Amino acid sequence: MNALQERILKEGKVLGNGILKVDSFVNHQVDPNLMDECGREFARLFAHVGATKILTAEISGIAPALTTGIHLGLPVVYARKSKPITMPDQVYLTLAPSHTKGRMVELIVSPEYLANNEKVLIIDDFLASGQTILGLARLAEASGSKIVGIGALIEKNFEGGRDALASLGVPIESIACIKSLDDGKITFVD
Protein backbone atom coordinates (compact mmCIF):
# COMPACT_ATOMS: atom_id res chain seq x y z
CA MET A 1 0.00 0.00 0.00
CA ASN A 2 1.41 3.39 -1.01
CA ALA A 3 1.34 6.63 1.00
CA LEU A 4 -1.69 8.04 -0.83
CA GLN A 5 -3.71 4.88 -0.24
CA GLU A 6 -2.76 4.89 3.44
CA ARG A 7 -3.82 8.51 3.75
CA ILE A 8 -7.14 7.84 2.01
CA LEU A 9 -7.89 5.03 4.44
CA LYS A 10 -6.90 7.20 7.39
CA GLU A 11 -8.61 10.50 6.47
CA GLY A 12 -10.90 9.92 3.47
CA LYS A 13 -14.62 10.18 4.20
CA VAL A 14 -17.29 8.45 2.15
CA LEU A 15 -20.17 10.93 1.82
CA GLY A 16 -22.59 8.83 -0.23
CA ASN A 17 -23.43 9.08 -3.95
CA GLY A 18 -19.94 7.82 -4.66
CA ILE A 19 -18.34 10.97 -3.25
CA LEU A 20 -15.07 10.52 -1.41
CA LYS A 21 -14.03 13.54 0.66
CA VAL A 22 -10.27 14.04 0.69
CA ASP A 23 -10.38 17.70 1.70
CA SER A 24 -7.76 17.28 4.41
CA PHE A 25 -4.90 16.41 2.03
CA VAL A 26 -5.97 17.01 -1.61
CA ASN A 27 -8.91 19.35 -2.16
CA HIS A 28 -8.98 22.17 0.38
CA GLN A 29 -6.06 21.46 2.64
CA VAL A 30 -3.16 20.01 0.65
CA ASP A 31 -0.28 17.95 1.96
CA PRO A 32 2.57 19.30 -0.17
CA ASN A 33 4.98 16.48 0.63
CA LEU A 34 2.41 13.83 -0.29
CA MET A 35 1.71 15.74 -3.53
CA ASP A 36 5.43 15.89 -4.21
CA GLU A 37 5.70 12.14 -3.71
CA CYS A 38 2.76 11.56 -6.09
CA GLY A 39 4.34 13.92 -8.63
CA ARG A 40 7.55 11.93 -8.46
CA GLU A 41 5.59 8.72 -9.05
CA PHE A 42 3.76 10.19 -12.07
CA ALA A 43 7.10 11.35 -13.45
CA ARG A 44 8.39 7.79 -13.14
CA LEU A 45 5.25 6.23 -14.65
CA PHE A 46 5.22 8.63 -17.61
CA ALA A 47 8.95 9.05 -18.16
CA HIS A 48 8.71 7.13 -21.45
CA VAL A 49 5.78 8.94 -23.13
CA GLY A 50 7.74 11.95 -24.39
CA ALA A 51 5.35 14.57 -23.02
CA THR A 52 6.11 18.23 -23.79
CA LYS A 53 3.37 19.76 -21.62
CA ILE A 54 1.12 18.85 -18.70
CA LEU A 55 -2.56 19.79 -18.82
CA THR A 56 -4.96 19.82 -15.89
CA ALA A 57 -8.15 21.55 -14.81
CA GLU A 58 -8.44 24.12 -12.07
CA ILE A 59 -8.73 23.83 -9.15
CA SER A 60 -7.74 20.63 -7.50
CA GLY A 61 -5.75 19.24 -10.42
CA ILE A 62 -3.18 22.01 -9.99
CA ALA A 63 -1.27 20.52 -7.05
CA PRO A 64 -0.53 17.07 -8.55
CA ALA A 65 0.06 18.55 -12.01
CA LEU A 66 2.55 21.04 -10.56
CA THR A 67 4.57 18.46 -8.67
CA THR A 68 4.59 16.18 -11.72
CA GLY A 69 5.83 19.18 -13.71
CA ILE A 70 8.61 19.78 -11.20
CA HIS A 71 9.84 16.20 -11.55
CA LEU A 72 9.49 16.04 -15.34
CA GLY A 73 10.70 19.63 -15.91
CA LEU A 74 7.62 20.42 -18.03
CA PRO A 75 5.29 23.44 -18.10
CA VAL A 76 1.80 22.96 -16.66
CA VAL A 77 -1.33 24.49 -18.18
CA TYR A 78 -4.49 24.53 -16.11
CA ALA A 79 -7.77 24.91 -17.95
CA ARG A 80 -9.78 27.78 -16.49
CA LYS A 81 -13.45 27.43 -15.58
CA SER A 82 -14.15 31.10 -16.26
CA LYS A 83 -12.37 33.37 -18.70
CA PRO A 84 -10.09 35.91 -16.98
CA ILE A 85 -9.68 39.36 -18.49
CA THR A 86 -6.07 38.54 -19.33
CA MET A 87 -7.16 35.85 -21.82
CA PRO A 88 -7.58 36.65 -25.52
CA ASP A 89 -11.04 36.56 -27.15
CA GLN A 90 -10.33 33.44 -29.18
CA VAL A 91 -9.99 30.44 -26.89
CA TYR A 92 -10.44 26.68 -26.85
CA LEU A 93 -13.57 25.98 -24.82
CA THR A 94 -15.51 22.85 -24.05
CA LEU A 95 -18.13 21.80 -21.52
CA ALA A 96 -17.86 18.96 -19.03
CA PRO A 97 -20.23 17.80 -16.29
CA SER A 98 -18.93 18.47 -12.76
CA HIS A 99 -19.55 15.65 -10.32
CA THR A 100 -19.25 17.83 -7.23
CA LYS A 101 -21.07 20.88 -8.65
CA GLY A 102 -23.97 18.99 -10.23
CA ARG A 103 -23.86 21.07 -13.42
CA MET A 104 -21.88 21.61 -16.61
CA VAL A 105 -18.71 23.65 -16.25
CA GLU A 106 -16.63 25.32 -18.92
CA LEU A 107 -13.03 24.30 -19.51
CA ILE A 108 -11.09 27.03 -21.27
CA VAL A 109 -7.51 27.10 -22.56
CA SER A 110 -5.80 29.93 -24.36
CA PRO A 111 -4.28 29.06 -27.74
CA GLU A 112 -1.21 30.94 -26.48
CA TYR A 113 -0.28 27.97 -24.30
CA LEU A 114 -1.57 24.94 -26.17
CA ALA A 115 0.03 25.01 -29.55
CA ASN A 116 0.12 22.64 -32.44
CA ASN A 117 2.07 19.41 -31.97
CA GLU A 118 2.39 19.44 -28.20
CA LYS A 119 2.51 16.01 -26.57
CA VAL A 120 0.16 16.42 -23.67
CA LEU A 121 0.16 14.50 -20.40
CA ILE A 122 -3.14 15.02 -18.54
CA ILE A 123 -2.91 14.95 -14.74
CA ASP A 124 -5.93 15.37 -12.46
CA ASP A 125 -6.93 14.66 -8.89
CA PHE A 126 -9.80 12.27 -9.66
CA LEU A 127 -10.66 9.88 -12.44
CA ALA A 128 -14.34 9.06 -11.93
CA SER A 129 -16.61 9.14 -15.00
CA GLY A 130 -13.70 10.50 -17.04
CA GLN A 131 -15.77 13.39 -18.39
CA THR A 132 -13.44 16.17 -17.19
CA ILE A 133 -10.44 14.37 -18.64
CA LEU A 134 -12.31 13.78 -21.93
CA GLY A 135 -13.00 17.53 -21.97
CA LEU A 136 -9.29 18.26 -21.50
CA ALA A 137 -8.51 15.80 -24.29
CA ARG A 138 -10.95 17.63 -26.61
CA LEU A 139 -9.18 20.93 -25.85
CA ALA A 140 -5.80 19.37 -26.58
CA GLU A 141 -7.04 17.83 -29.83
CA ALA A 142 -8.68 21.11 -30.90
CA SER A 143 -5.27 22.74 -30.59
CA GLY A 144 -3.65 20.11 -32.82
CA SER A 145 -1.87 18.50 -29.89
CA LYS A 146 -1.75 14.83 -29.04
CA ILE A 147 -2.57 13.18 -25.71
CA VAL A 148 0.24 10.85 -24.63
CA GLY A 149 -0.87 9.82 -21.15
CA ILE A 150 -3.42 10.28 -18.38
CA GLY A 151 -2.68 10.23 -14.66
CA ALA A 152 -5.06 10.62 -11.73
CA LEU A 153 -4.28 10.61 -8.04
CA ILE A 154 -7.46 8.71 -7.21
CA GLU A 155 -9.43 6.53 -9.59
CA LYS A 156 -12.96 5.47 -8.76
CA ASN A 157 -12.82 2.30 -10.77
CA PHE A 158 -16.55 1.63 -10.38
CA GLU A 159 -17.56 4.80 -12.26
CA GLY A 160 -16.25 3.58 -15.61
CA GLY A 161 -13.85 6.40 -16.45
CA ARG A 162 -11.12 4.07 -17.66
CA ASP A 163 -13.48 2.58 -20.25
CA ALA A 164 -14.63 6.06 -21.32
CA LEU A 165 -11.00 7.04 -21.95
CA ALA A 166 -9.94 3.79 -23.63
CA SER A 167 -10.57 5.15 -27.13
CA LEU A 168 -7.78 7.69 -26.60
CA GLY A 169 -5.37 4.77 -26.73
CA VAL A 170 -2.88 6.12 -24.18
CA PRO A 171 -1.53 4.79 -20.88
CA ILE A 172 -3.79 5.57 -17.92
CA GLU A 173 -2.29 5.46 -14.44
CA SER A 174 -3.75 6.13 -11.02
CA ILE A 175 -1.94 6.10 -7.71
CA ALA A 176 -4.90 4.94 -5.65
CA CYS A 177 -7.48 2.88 -7.52
CA ILE A 178 -10.70 2.39 -5.59
CA LYS A 179 -12.87 -0.65 -6.30
CA SER A 180 -15.76 0.23 -4.05
CA LEU A 181 -17.11 2.75 -1.55
CA ASP A 182 -20.08 0.53 -0.69
CA ASP A 183 -21.40 0.76 2.85
CA GLY A 184 -19.00 3.61 3.55
CA LYS A 185 -16.01 1.28 3.27
CA ILE A 186 -13.06 2.17 1.02
CA THR A 187 -11.75 -0.86 -0.90
CA PHE A 188 -8.81 -0.59 -3.29
CA VAL A 189 -8.25 -2.64 -6.44
CA ASP A 190 -5.57 -5.21 -5.62
Added chain:
Amino acid sequence: MNALQERILKEGKVLGNGILKVDSFVNHQVDPNLMDECGREFARLFAHVGATKILTAEISGIAPALTTGIHLGLPVVYARKSKPITMPDQVYLTLAPSHTKGRMVELIVSPEYLANNEKVLIIDDFLASGQTILGLARLAEASGSKIVGIGALIEKNFEGGRDALASLGVPIESIACIKSLDDGKITFVD
Protein backbone atom coordinates in the same frame (compact mmCIF):
# COMPACT_ATOMS: atom_id res chain seq x y z
CA MET B 1 17.88 40.51 -10.58
CA ASN B 2 16.29 37.18 -9.62
CA ALA B 3 14.76 34.54 -11.93
CA LEU B 4 11.17 35.74 -11.39
CA GLN B 5 12.08 39.33 -12.19
CA GLU B 6 13.90 38.23 -15.32
CA ARG B 7 10.89 36.21 -16.43
CA ILE B 8 8.51 39.11 -15.79
CA LEU B 9 10.65 41.38 -17.95
CA LYS B 10 10.84 38.74 -20.68
CA GLU B 11 7.21 37.54 -20.78
CA GLY B 12 5.06 39.85 -18.66
CA LYS B 13 2.60 42.02 -20.57
CA VAL B 14 1.26 45.33 -19.29
CA LEU B 15 -2.44 45.41 -20.22
CA GLY B 16 -3.36 48.81 -18.82
CA ASN B 17 -5.32 49.64 -15.64
CA GLY B 18 -2.35 48.37 -13.67
CA ILE B 19 -2.87 44.82 -14.88
CA LEU B 20 0.25 42.76 -15.49
CA LYS B 21 -0.36 39.59 -17.47
CA VAL B 22 1.88 36.73 -16.36
CA ASP B 23 -0.27 33.94 -17.81
CA SER B 24 2.66 32.20 -19.44
CA PHE B 25 4.41 31.26 -16.18
CA VAL B 26 2.11 31.99 -13.19
CA ASN B 27 -1.61 32.25 -13.92
CA HIS B 28 -2.68 29.88 -16.68
CA GLN B 29 0.50 28.20 -17.76
CA VAL B 30 2.79 27.62 -14.77
CA ASP B 31 6.53 27.09 -14.80
CA PRO B 32 6.88 24.48 -12.05
CA ASN B 33 10.63 24.90 -11.67
CA LEU B 34 10.34 28.68 -11.29
CA MET B 35 7.55 28.13 -8.73
CA ASP B 36 9.77 25.66 -6.91
CA GLU B 37 12.57 28.20 -6.80
CA CYS B 38 10.20 30.87 -5.45
CA GLY B 39 8.89 28.39 -2.86
CA ARG B 40 12.44 27.74 -1.73
CA GLU B 41 13.02 31.48 -1.41
CA PHE B 42 9.84 31.99 0.65
CA ALA B 43 10.90 29.09 2.87
CA ARG B 44 14.22 30.86 3.46
CA LEU B 45 12.61 34.27 4.06
CA PHE B 46 10.05 32.88 6.52
CA ALA B 47 12.15 30.18 8.19
CA HIS B 48 12.18 32.19 11.43
CA VAL B 49 8.45 32.99 11.85
CA GLY B 50 7.40 29.61 13.27
CA ALA B 51 4.48 29.05 10.89
CA THR B 52 2.35 25.94 11.37
CA LYS B 53 0.19 26.34 8.27
CA ILE B 54 0.20 28.11 4.91
CA LEU B 55 -2.95 29.85 3.72
CA THR B 56 -3.67 31.03 0.19
CA ALA B 57 -6.64 31.71 -2.08
CA GLU B 58 -7.64 29.65 -5.07
CA ILE B 59 -6.69 29.66 -7.87
CA SER B 60 -3.39 31.19 -8.68
CA GLY B 61 -2.05 31.28 -5.14
CA ILE B 62 -1.99 27.49 -5.05
CA ALA B 63 1.24 26.98 -7.00
CA PRO B 64 3.53 29.24 -4.92
CA ALA B 65 1.84 28.18 -1.66
CA LEU B 66 2.36 24.52 -2.53
CA THR B 67 6.05 24.87 -3.34
CA THR B 68 6.58 26.94 -0.17
CA GLY B 69 4.80 24.14 1.72
CA ILE B 70 7.12 21.55 0.18
CA HIS B 71 10.19 23.46 1.37
CA LEU B 72 8.82 24.28 4.84
CA GLY B 73 7.12 20.90 5.31
CA LEU B 74 3.81 22.59 6.19
CA PRO B 75 0.22 21.90 5.11
CA VAL B 76 -1.38 24.35 2.70
CA VAL B 77 -5.01 25.47 2.92
CA TYR B 78 -6.51 27.27 -0.04
CA ALA B 79 -9.59 29.37 0.57
CA ARG B 80 -12.37 28.36 -1.82
CA LYS B 81 -14.36 30.92 -3.81
CA SER B 82 -17.47 28.75 -3.87
CA LYS B 83 -18.53 26.20 -1.31
CA PRO B 84 -18.09 22.61 -2.51
CA ILE B 85 -20.57 19.94 -1.39
CA THR B 86 -17.85 18.30 0.66
CA MET B 87 -17.63 21.33 2.98
CA PRO B 88 -19.64 21.49 6.22
CA ASP B 89 -22.47 24.02 6.64
CA GLN B 90 -20.58 26.12 9.17
CA VAL B 91 -17.63 27.84 7.52
CA TYR B 92 -15.46 30.91 7.82
CA LEU B 93 -16.49 33.24 4.99
CA THR B 94 -15.47 36.74 4.03
CA LEU B 95 -15.74 38.94 0.96
CA ALA B 96 -12.90 40.56 -0.93
CA PRO B 97 -12.86 42.62 -4.12
CA SER B 98 -11.28 40.85 -7.09
CA HIS B 99 -9.06 43.05 -9.20
CA THR B 100 -9.29 40.84 -12.28
CA LYS B 101 -12.98 39.95 -11.94
CA GLY B 102 -14.24 43.45 -11.15
CA ARG B 103 -16.56 42.24 -8.38
CA MET B 104 -16.59 40.94 -4.82
CA VAL B 105 -15.66 37.27 -4.40
CA GLU B 106 -16.22 35.00 -1.45
CA LEU B 107 -13.28 33.47 0.40
CA ILE B 108 -14.33 30.38 2.33
CA VAL B 109 -12.36 28.14 4.68
CA SER B 110 -13.64 25.15 6.57
CA PRO B 111 -13.11 25.22 10.34
CA GLU B 112 -11.86 21.65 9.94
CA TYR B 113 -8.56 22.97 8.55
CA LEU B 114 -8.07 26.29 10.26
CA ALA B 115 -8.13 25.63 13.95
CA ASN B 116 -7.43 27.70 17.01
CA ASN B 117 -3.82 28.76 17.61
CA GLU B 118 -2.41 28.04 14.17
CA LYS B 119 0.45 30.29 13.12
CA VAL B 120 -0.48 31.19 9.58
CA LEU B 121 1.85 32.20 6.75
CA ILE B 122 -0.13 33.73 3.88
CA ILE B 123 1.30 33.16 0.38
CA ASP B 124 -0.30 34.54 -2.79
CA ASP B 125 0.65 35.28 -6.37
CA PHE B 126 0.01 39.04 -6.27
CA LEU B 127 0.10 41.74 -3.63
CA ALA B 128 -1.70 44.70 -5.19
CA SER B 129 -4.29 46.52 -3.07
CA GLY B 130 -3.86 43.86 -0.37
CA GLN B 131 -7.61 43.23 -0.16
CA THR B 132 -7.46 39.48 -0.88
CA ILE B 133 -4.70 39.04 1.68
CA LEU B 134 -6.65 41.11 4.23
CA GLY B 135 -9.60 38.80 3.57
CA LEU B 136 -7.41 35.76 4.24
CA ALA B 137 -6.17 37.42 7.43
CA ARG B 138 -9.78 37.94 8.58
CA LEU B 139 -10.50 34.24 8.02
CA ALA B 140 -7.42 33.27 10.00
CA GLU B 141 -8.29 35.63 12.84
CA ALA B 142 -11.92 34.42 12.90
CA SER B 143 -10.57 30.93 13.52
CA GLY B 144 -8.47 32.10 16.45
CA SER B 145 -5.25 31.76 14.49
CA LYS B 146 -2.47 34.29 14.19
CA ILE B 147 -0.87 35.63 11.02
CA VAL B 148 2.93 35.38 11.20
CA GLY B 149 3.98 36.44 7.71
CA ILE B 150 2.84 37.42 4.23
CA GLY B 151 4.58 36.51 0.99
CA ALA B 152 3.67 37.41 -2.58
CA LEU B 153 5.38 36.44 -5.79
CA ILE B 154 4.74 39.83 -7.35
CA GLU B 155 4.07 43.05 -5.48
CA LYS B 156 2.64 46.05 -7.27
CA ASN B 157 4.15 48.57 -4.93
CA PHE B 158 2.19 51.48 -6.43
CA GLU B 159 -1.20 50.03 -5.38
CA GLY B 160 -0.59 50.49 -1.67
CA GLY B 161 -1.10 46.93 -0.47
CA ARG B 162 1.91 47.01 1.84
CA ASP B 163 0.45 49.99 3.71
CA ALA B 164 -2.97 48.31 3.90
CA LEU B 165 -1.34 45.27 5.54
CA ALA B 166 0.97 47.20 7.88
CA SER B 167 -1.50 47.04 10.77
CA LEU B 168 -1.09 43.24 10.85
CA GLY B 169 2.43 43.86 12.12
CA VAL B 170 4.06 40.89 10.37
CA PRO B 171 6.92 40.56 7.87
CA ILE B 172 5.83 41.11 4.27
CA GLU B 173 8.05 39.76 1.51
CA SER B 174 7.73 39.81 -2.25
CA ILE B 175 10.05 38.21 -4.77
CA ALA B 176 9.47 40.77 -7.52
CA CYS B 177 8.46 44.22 -6.34
CA ILE B 178 7.22 46.46 -9.14
CA LYS B 179 7.51 50.22 -8.77
CA SER B 180 5.70 51.20 -11.93
CA LEU B 181 3.93 49.90 -15.03
CA ASP B 182 3.66 53.39 -16.51
CA ASP B 183 3.75 53.65 -20.30
CA GLY B 184 3.74 49.85 -20.52
CA LYS B 185 7.20 49.66 -19.00
CA ILE B 186 7.90 47.35 -16.05
CA THR B 187 10.17 48.98 -13.45
CA PHE B 188 11.21 47.14 -10.30
CA VAL B 189 11.92 48.68 -6.91
CA ASP B 190 15.69 48.71 -6.48
